[in-house]
Amino acid sequence: MDKEKIASRTLVIFVVLLLGMIAVPSATSLPTGVAGVKDSGCNCHGAVSSDSVSPTLEGLPETYNYSEVYTLNIGFTGGPSDPSNINQGGFNLWVSDGIISTSDASVQSWNPNEVSHTDAGNDQTTWTVEWTAPSNDRNVEFILHTNSVNGNAGSSDSGASDDEWNKLSIQISSPIVVLEQANPYTVLTTLIIVSFVLLLLVLTFIFYQNNPETFDWENFSSWVAGWLTTTDHKRIGTLYFIAGLFFLGIGGIMAILIRIQLMVPGNDFLTQDQYNQFFTLHGTTMIFLAAMPLINGFANWMVPLQIGAPDLALPRINALSFWLQPVAAILIFTGVFSGTGADVGWTGYAPYIVSETAHVGTTMWVAGQILLVASSTLTGINFLTTIAVMRAPGMGWMQMPLFTWSILVANLMLFLSIPAFGIGLIQVYLDRVIGTAFYDAASGGDPLLWSHLFWYFGHPEVYVVIVPAFGVISEVIATSARRSVFGYRSMVYAMAGIGVVSFIVYGHHMFTSGMDPTLRFVTMLTTMLVAVPTGIKIFNWLMTMNGGSLVYRTHTLWALGFLVTFTLGGISGMFFPSMAMDLHFHESYFVVAHFHYVLVGGTVFGFFSAIYYWFPKMSGRMLDERLGVLHFLTAFITYNGIFWPMHRLGVWGMARRHHTYFVSVDEVRGVNGEIISEAVIGALPPEAAGWNMFITVCAVLFFLSNFLMVANMIISLVRGQKAPADPWGGWSFEWMTESPPPTPSFGRFENGEWHDLPTLIDSNEHIANEPSKLGTWFNKLMVADKEEVEN
């Protein structure tokens, strides 16, 4: 035991050091540097910082005027510089706002904010540049480094030794005094680090609460090691769950920062470049790091319980699937804190994604996604195998709960479609890393290939995230209505139909790309077709409630909310199959409204419902109903306030993925009929500004309201009411075990065999025990006639 303890402690330290080593290089990429780098200054020339050098910067006013051009004189005195030497000095001037332009050959420009000397300009101690002040109010900072050169050029280290440099920093203010401009990266970093620390504290607190007397390192480290090495489906489910909720919060933070930027027209909180990174990370985080883990969390927890299996088919691979996700998250977030994060959109379109202009973090984004592809493939294999082979005796395919069916269909879609994405990612990764030419237009590479590969996966992917929500809603509505779901068989066929048809509709994401016209036509028709099975499901849920008697618990409210918002989202989606309408709506806020209605109003609300439904089973504690209803009311109302107006904004033509927008000012004519001010071409009507502000306010309220749920969960874990095995009156297998269930969940393994597995004797379908014609035929044809084999 001691050896293990030492080994586990060493491993933890090693891992922390390794992560630190990885993180450190990216810490130096801010232009102003993180503390410590700022002072490195001109040490690239091998120079040493010295106070004998005095940089000077003349020509700056105390307060600038908007857009005025100032001539600045840069110089220095002191240091070893001497007019008789070949080289006398160098400098680097950086400014936070405005544009510096060069006026002669002695100065070169790195970018509009930063200039330094050229080789020709090495032979002087004064230089002249021009600075154009910004057109708005900013606190401007100039940072000047001057290097006093020793002049011994021609020596082995090219005149680098014995130079001395110093730094000068000047702030000037704007005509209207403003507060310090918020740096979005600082805000984001702070919030993420604070959230993560809070998460760790909460987990430690929960550990402490369980056993206040034995709160010491040995117990803690073995508790942590137990969680890091677990292969138990329930624990892995919990891990997925925590990770998913954490990243839901992070994605929400990014959304809030985006909404702050869009609050008013022409805002400059985020530049276009920063905005690109934010919406990329928001989309990627929400889909791959929040929605998928939440789904996997519930799948891991509930599927083995619902089919009466002791665990998943491949437990260690299940653990591998999970652990690939945090590692992938670290890769995906590389560069975000330093401004070089991926800026390609979650769809990562070619050829931009392989261009040099796309940020360095894009390569890491691609690498992280590759790991997520591996994780999803392994998950798909695991669940498919488990559901196919480990159902309890008596549970045929048509006796499985609908949540399990939904996970089966979702995983089938996922692992068949994700290799296409994986190959596309590998092609992009290799293009960016070793220089292959898959998407290099100059060599004949075809950007549409990426679109095809991505959307071949991307469309089934969005069904992967919604179909489990369908499963949850079926469970919740059935239990709340106190009857079985109406039309079980049609529900199954509808989900299977969605699963298959989802592969042949993906062209509707590419109608404006110039893709093959025949394919456009085909996918237009198939997209219209795929709405039919979903409609069937909605009508079945309505009929379930009609024939039952609803009990209004929080999970019921969320399910009802889902029905409203998902239906609205589905209807708004039906405008896109028509190519003519798609041409107008593509890349507008109408799309944003549609997919947020189905993703948030569908997936997220479905999983909020699942949380309130299954939390007692998973944790053994009941959630507080009043907090739950309060959460529902505030979240549901503010959510609609966010996304409903976006439909109108989209119709007006507000473009998505643009960092700002402009509203038109009505034409104002003077006394003689001349136009004094005019509408801005391409602008939105003036009401758009008001609606954007309204949306932002609702977004902040929605974000905050979800903390009610988090608080509810924490309070319940600490001192909630103990939950019975079946608090809601459900009748699938998970309600037949204790809350929380033991390990292994069912049965025991002894002498090489499983004993005491549950048997399904009764179910609600009156036709349950008669296999259908299809089932009988299939069994006759495909299943071997075998007696039971002992081993």
Next chain:
Amino acid sequence: MAHYTIMGRDPYWMNFFGLMILTLIEVAAVGFDLSPDATGLDYTEKKLTLMILVAIGLPKFIMIAAIFMHLWGDEDSKILTLTALFPAFFIIVMILFIGLTHPEATTGLPEWCRPGFYS
């Protein structure tokens, strides 16, 4: 393990021999100059070679899958074959949609449907 025989001998040995022979034919088809035969049949040599390669490749594929991977002759073969063939639909979709479309397709559209047409 297989419970049947091929031509009276161990099925795995026979499968192995068969595959080797087919591969030899494949390599020969590419290595030898088939232009006289091609012109006789009114194909290009390349097309003839391709047809031979496909004609050889398909039996090789089936032989490995059926005999080495136990998809034939075993009591579990039926369901495992169905499992193996399940992705066929998705493979066909991918090849049709991704492999057999190309961006030049829009040049086949009528003039009035192309950018820059102003009547």
Next chain:
Amino acid sequence: MSEHDEHHHPSAWGPHDWSHGAPHNSWAPLIMSIGFGIFLFMLANAFTRGVFDVSYVPLVFVGLLVVLCGLIIWWKQDYSFDGTYEPRATGAPFKNIQIRKVAIWVFLMSEMMVFTSLFSTYIRYRTGIENCQTIFERGDWVAQGYTLEAGHAVICFEPASHLIASSWWHIAPGAINTFALIISSFTIVQALRYASKPVGEIDENVRRKKVTRYLASTWALAILFLSLKMIEWFIGFYIPEIEILGIHEHHIHSLYSEGYLINAEHYHHHDWVDEATGATMLANISVGASTFYVTTGTHGVHVFGGIIGLTYMTFKAWTGGYTPKNAVSIEYFGLYWHFVDLVWVLVFPFFYLY
């Protein structure tokens, strides 16, 4: 914890007592994930658009080493597996088939999609970009100025078969590879056959030796496959003068030395000389080359993965770890290996010969 562990706590580092079922705890998944992350991160830092930064290369290997450590922990837990825990499916339609066999087939379904994506890319590019030889034979490239002298390259698709199928010697490595894979498919079946012979029908020492030899041969053939591939791609080989067979000495150039590279923007084949003017056609063949290397490379990576698995299995066989009770483990690997062979059956004609 749970009831059945009261007298034995299986270690998360391995080895594992399989009479208790599958491992409840394992350090392997976490360590392997971290390893893969480090590997991809360092690889991206070591190369940027083909520009090489050698200082990161050791760290790439650190990543792979971490993955290997994780894998060794996994194997430590698997090593004691003797077949006591091999659950079978309940219920239709996989009735009584081992669960892990079903899992392998499901895995192979996803692998089919991987190679379909690669083939789709190849088909798309091959049918979408004009073939270089066609452009050469058409002849108007001279007038258009796509010549070596002018330095102006025409974009076209040059299949690797143009170089590889140009002579018997050039096809030889590919052909030998095909034979190697077929033989290795056969040896893995033989390994399974001997491992699953019932107790008493064969002497245990003979079983151990035969299984080890067949697994080791499969391993060796896989290594041969990758070696020949490297020779074909990068090294080339030399044929000495053999008078009696009428073979004169010459050097078979590797693809690399012929200029068939992933970033070959200025490529010319030695046949592309216009008789009339003496001009040489210059072509940008990066797309075709990239497709070739990545598709055959992905197949090669799968062979490499098989080699890793075979290393463990050969070791386990050598220590007598395979008995009729757990011989089916070899069958699982065999299914993967036959699939790799199947993919080669498709890759070889379409990429090397056509």
